[in-house]
Amino acid sequence: MSPSRPKYNRLPSCDNVERCSTPGVLTAVPRFTGAVAPDPLSPVVALNLSLAYAAAGDLDSALAATDRGIELGSLMPVITGNAMLVALGTHDPDEIERRVAAQPRDAAGRRPITDELLPLLRDPVAARAELERLAAVPAPRSYVESVLISHWAAYFGETELALDELRGIAHGALDEGLLWRPVLSDVRKLPGFKDLVRREGLVDYWHHNGWPDLCRPTTADDFECS
Numbered sequence: 001m002s003p004s005r006p007k008y009n010r011l012p013s014c015d016n017v018e019r020c021s022t023p024g025v026l027t028a029v030p031r032f033t034g035a036v037a038p039d040p041l042s043p044v045v046a047l048n049l050s051l052a053y054a055a056a057g058d059l060d061s062a063l064a065a066t067d068r069g070i071e072l073g074s075l076m077p078v079i080t081g082n083a084m085l086v087a088l089g090t091h092d093p094d095e096i097e098r099r100v101a102a103q104p105r106d107a108a109g110r111r112p113i114t115d116e117l118l119p120l121l122r123d124p125v126a127a128r129a130e131l132e133r134l135a136a137v138p139a140p141r142s143y144v145e146s147v148l149i150s151h152w153a154a155y156f157g158e159t160e161l162a163l164d165e166l167r168g169i170a171h172g173a174l175d176e177g178l179l180w181r182p183v184l185s186d187v188r189k190l191p192g193f194k195d196l197v198r199r200e201g202l203v204d205y206w207h208h209n210g211w212p213d214l215c216r217p218t219t220a221d222d223f224e225c226s
Contacts, residue, residue, distance in 0.1 A: 043074040047082060054086045055180035055214070062086045063095075070102070077104055084114070085147075088155045089182030093121050113148040127156045135161055143169060147178060154183045162187045167196055174200055180214055188214065188225040197225075 046069030053062035066083040069075065080102045087099040100118055103111055111118075116134060120127035131153050141149070150165035162184065166174065179188070179197070187193060197203055197215070203223070211217060215225040 043069045043072045043079060046072065047075065047079055050079075050082060050086065051177050051180075054089065054182060055177075057182055059086060059090050059182060063099075080104065081144075085151050085178070085181055085183065088151055091155070096121060113145055113152065117152050124156050127152075128158055131156060131158055131161060135165065141168070143173060150187075151181070151183055154187050157186075159187045159190055160192075163190055163192050163196070167192070167199075171199060176200070176202065180212075185226060193225060194223065 046065050050062045050065035050069065053059070053065055063083060063086055066079055066086065069079040070083075080099070084096070084099040084103060087096045090096070097118070100111070100114055103114070105111055113134065116130055117127055120130055131149065134149055135153075146165045146169050150162040153159070153162035153165065166179075166187070174196075178184075194203075206212065206215065211223070215223055217223045
């Protein structure tokens with residue numbers, strides 16, 4: 001029997017983010033583009049379209065779809081947060097700063113993790129040291145904090161640290177959609193990434209339902225991702 005789809009924490013009605021990776025992002029983009037016309041005021045559609053474009057490597061279109069979601073004025077923390085993570089894939093400091101500036105602050109007036117790293121955006125040596133410090137803090141981290149550390153670490157070339165943060169997210173709580181952002185491309189090439197997607201049940205699912213565009217089998221028992 002074909003394995004059931006692993007369950008992930010997702011936005012309401014966002015039960016199809018797997019289309020960004022299974023069977024492929026090339027089919028996800030037109031699917032979500034087609035969903036805009038019948039539901040043009042849906043921020044969920046705009047967010048899904050942004051995720052699909054980002055997974056396909058079209059960051060300009062991903063950010064444009066995000067801007068459309070922002071114009072709709074709903075799901076703001078999620079949409080602006082996604083925009084910042086997409087912007088990290090551009091490696092454009094000005095774009096990253098602009099997307100960070102649009103993010104809301106918490107009750108204490110802060111943007112956790114990001115506030116520590118943004119001043120070091122143009123100083124990768126200092127940023128890597130700060131990432132090591134943040135990762136070494138013993139207090140339990142929230143899901144959002146782990147996602148932020150993983151993406152910032154990938155941006156600054158600390159791929160193993162990024163993977164460690166993704167692995168630290170509890171089994172079954174990891175949202176598959178975040179794995180395919182362009183900034184994580186070098187993380188996906190690590191041997192440990194294969195262990196992570198095996199842990200989450202994705203490999204069994206792909207064997208029965210088709211491989212994503214960003215991962216492909218190399219033998220009957222092995223695969224690679226990019």
